[in-house]
Amino acid sequence: MPHPTDGGDDTPSLDPPWLPTDARRESLSGEDSMPEPEASRAARWGMVRDQIEARGVRDPRVLAALRRVPRHLFVPADRFDEAYADRPLPIGFGQTISQPYIVALMTELVRPRAGDRALDVGSGSGYQAAILAELVDEVCGLEIVPELAGQAATRLEQLGYTNVRVRHADGYGGWPAAAPYQVIVVAAAPAQVPAALVDQLAPGGRMVLPVGRGNQTLRLIRKGADGEVKQLDIAAVAFVPMVFDADR
Ligand SMILES: C[S@@+](CC[C@H](N)C(=O)[O-])C[C@H]1O[C@@H](n2cnc3c(N)ncnc32)[C@H](O)[C@@H]1O
Numbered sequence: 001m002p003h004p005t006d007g008g009d010d011t012p013s014l015d016p017p018w019l020p021t022d023a024r025r026e027s028l029s030g031e032d033s034m035p036e037p038e039a040s041r042a043a044r045w046g047m048v049r050d051q052i053e054a055r056g057v058r059d060p061r062v063l064a065a066l067r068r069v070p071r072h073l074f075v076p077a078d079r080f081d082e083a084y085a086d087r088p089l090p091i092g093f094g095q096t097i098s099q100p101y102i103v104a105l106m107t108e109l110v111r112p113r114a115g116d117r118a119l120d121v122g123s124g125s126g127y128q129a130a131i132l133a134e135l136v137d138e139v140c141g142l143e144i145v146p147e148l149a150g151q152a153a154t155r156l157e158q159l160g161y162t163n164v165r166v167r168h169a170d171g172y173g174g175w176p177a178a179a180p181y182q183v184i185v186v187a188a189a190p191a192q193v194p195a196a197l198v199d200q201l202a203p204g205g206r207m208v209l210p211v212g213r214g215n216q217t218l219r220l221i222r223k224g225a226d227g228e229v230k231q232l233d234i235a236a237v238a239f240v241p242m243v244f245d246a247d248r
Helices: 022-029 038-055 060-068 077-082 100-109 127-133 146-158 195-200
Strands: 089-092 095-097 117-121 138-143 164-168 181-186 201-211 216-223 229-237
Touching: 038 060, 038 100, 060 100, 060 127, 077 089, 089 146, 100 127, 100 201, 100 216, 100 229, 117 127, 117 195, 127 138, 127 146, 127 164, 127 181, 138 146, 146 164, 181 195, 195 201, 201 229
Parallel strands: 117 138, 117 181, 138 164, 181 201
Antiparallel strands: 089 095, 201 216, 216 229
16 A cells, blocks of 8 residues: 655646756757656656655655656666666666665665765666765765776766766775765675775764675664764665675
């Protein structure tokens, strides 16, 4: 039974604020001044309503970000039709773009806010980075597959995201030069929580990641203002393993 929405009409308006700037609107549509096709916009609003709100994600800022970011532009062209389906999709190199609900849940758990800096580990297609970029001031993305890192960086730039950097690196070490981060989202499962990521979490910061080999648990880690770290297991999940650079 779906949960009721938190308020307001969730029908797409004729002129929704799905893109904040004309520049981004033009680059997303691929043709100057062309609005997004109704079919993909309707599919995205349906995704948010039926897969995400229905499962209990309520943060209106997170829901709005999921309605804005055109997920179909983050999947291979031959997967456009499946972009809003309730499952992960292949993005090449043996990797996937995560299921929309999982992206929404992880984003809600880390409570991204204006003024925050976020670290996105395992950027893959760049979709999670784009969602975070809608919600925080700055996003730093790390991706271990160099081709995916390059594609994600190019895609995000073309879509007009000026507050995201994606670089090819092993996420186990984080991105110390830009630390600390108020928000860290990890989209691949290490056997244990990487110590460098905990170190790079700001006081008051929130990190979410899948942990474990075989059985995995989605874990929320919060660092108090005094530096104390608290962990909470949220749900069983199935992510690709977080690999070491040496494994590749
Ligand atoms: C579930 S997928 C990507 C989902 C991605 N957040 C998105 O929105 O498309 C997980 C990604 O983690 C990457 N990955 C695995 N181990 C990694 C590591 N040690 N450092 C950085 N990225 C890693 C994989 O190459 C893969 O692209």
